Amino acid sequence: MADILIVDDDPSLQRVLAAAVRDAGHTARVAGSVAEGETEYARATPDLLLLDLNLPDGSGLDWLDRLEPTATPVIVITAQNTVDNAIRAIQSGAFDYLTKPFDLDDFDRLIDAALKSREEVEPHQQSGAADAGPRLIGTSRQMQEVYKTIGRAAGSDATVLITGESGTGKELVARALHEFSPRRSQPFVAVNTAAIPADLLEAELFGYERGAFTGATSASPGKFREADGGTILLDEIGDMPLALQGKLLRVLQEREITPLGGRQAVRIDVRVIAATQVRLEEAVASGAFRADLFYRLNIVQIDLPPLRERIDDIPELAEHFLAQMVNRAEIPPKSIAEDALILLRQYPWPGNVRQLENVIRRVALLSPGRIIDAAALARHSGEFGDIDTLAATTSFADHIDGFLRTYVSAMHDSGDGHVWGEVMATVEDVLLRLALEQTAGNQVRAATLLGINRNTIRKKLEEHGIDPREYRSSAQRK
Known part of the structure; x- marks a missing residue:
């Protein structure tokens, strides 16, 4: 049995969540504000914290940032499922987050997973998310999973492989990884490797010295050195020539490049993100892509769903x-x-x-x-x-x-809980009026059209204040 603290300012949601927690065999404590939550947390550290983002006296995320690293997992609850909230929640140390409204079965499964993981929870990371981050749009379940992976991967230098069909937003994901990373103040350089002729791609990526080839009248640092300290996106990596794939593999392994015509290797500090619409597993099987490079790139994979x-x-x-x-x-x-x-x-x-x-x-x-x-x-x-x-x-x-x-x-x-009644009443009213309009106000024919009996239609007309005589007179005027 676990002790679970629920911090949410909605009394009805507090009751529902507390009941679900108790039904699962755990104890539930509730708080309606940051101050109340901090008091309860200080009184006894819970086994699991359920935390709303928007509370009357402050932000749940700000409180999460202030919490000392503990073995207590945190599940963030929010009605505002934006990409910034999703990524910040994960980067601030949340185990996961739920978007209102959510299914109680999903809630139960997530509680079980969080409690099982509490011995392995990692320390918090300060998010420092940029306010002017890239505009990933979408609140669907598929995009929420993308945001969670961005939040988990952004803080490290691990190579990320972004896959998805053309037009799904792979560069936006790469920019989000950069903007939510410690490298956010350094350059982000995107290179479409498929748009550069194969014989020029090496020089474009790794740079060249003056006189390295005909037309090289001055030296060029190359895209990797332009991105030094920051992030480089190698877009359409699946179309990179095999010969250059081996050189890229060495760059990833050694963290240094040698410009064309140069003799000295240059150390680089760059986070590498690759993107492709090609199924690289199939390309590896056919021999079009190096298996060792694929494994080096595919440390974290983010697969973008088609629209x-x-x-x-x-x-x-x-x-x-x-x-x-x-x-x-x-x-x-x-x-x-x-x-x-x-x-x-x-x-x-x-x-x-x-x-x-x-x-x-x-x-x-x-x-x-x-x-x-x-x-x-x-x-x-x-x-x-x-x-x-x-x-x-x-x-x-x-x-x-x-x-x-x-x-x-x-x-x-708006928190209105009368949707069913209002929608059904409106539908009934419209149906009754349309039936009377089609039958020139004849209640018997209108009842037959609607598939209800005469007594029912009379009762409904009275409830809605509808006078069938108006439809007889309008039909006569026509």
Whole structure:
């Protein structure tokens, strides 16, 4: 049986979590603020701390930074699942974090894992996260896992291999690793190795001396020395020529480079991040990529999901790209209609986030209205084909999902607990009025259309204050 301290200012969530903790056979203590939490923590060090980020008298993360390293694991709880919060939580020593709302089964599993690990918990690290970090966008479960890995890997110099399809944001992940690392004040240098001709790539990476080859009228330090003290991203590493792969392997092993035409090796202090859309395991098997280099690069791997596997992030991404254009004064303020968001969520996005950004920019520039609806999206994007065909293939559930998603999210953020009643009452009201409209106010026919009996429809009409005579008179006027 473990002693678990819950620090959250929401009394209803306190009760739910405390009940779940006790059902699992543990004891639960609760606190509603940083001050109360610190008092309880000082009174008796808990076996596990459940900590909300936003508390009335301060930040849970700031308290986490102040805690002395102990064997007590911390699970951070937050409704604001941003990339900064996720990475800072992990870097500040949190075992893991949960995003509200969460499933109690997931909560139970996470508690068990945290308690089992408490003897191995590592000391805290000061995050020092840069306020102007890279803009990774997305709150889906898949992206939360990416953020956690960034948080765990950013503080070390371990080589990271970022994999994923083209357009998924591999360079943004590399920049996040740099911005949340101790090297953040030093250079970040990105090199697309596939964009440089093979015969020039070695000179570009390792530099050259004056006269090293025809046209070398002056010396060049090369990208590795430009990144000295900081981070270098070797993008599209899977396309690097085999001959150069061996030289890169030696650089990773020896931490020194020899410029073309030079005789002296130069020591370098660089964190190396590699990225590729190629399946390197298959490239190794076919002989196109060195196995020893793959193992050297693949110390930590971050696999970015394609956009089609995280469609819940599409509305946030679309709104972000639109807001960027507004902030840059490229367009007047515009918004995206729900029917357009439905189409965006249905599209497979072979070009991933980059393709989505291009579509939003094109439609926003070409669409004259202030609201981008499905028709404008199909007309100006060049991606979606005929709007009537799209509408016909959009399911009823997709339409309902599109209209309710934003509403439910807003109600959750406001803490309103009456979503079911309000939605069902609204749906009933709309259905009754549409049925009366279709049947010219005839209650018997309206009841038949809805599949309910006459007594039920009369009762419902009274509850909603609907007079069927209004629909008879409107039908006569037509």
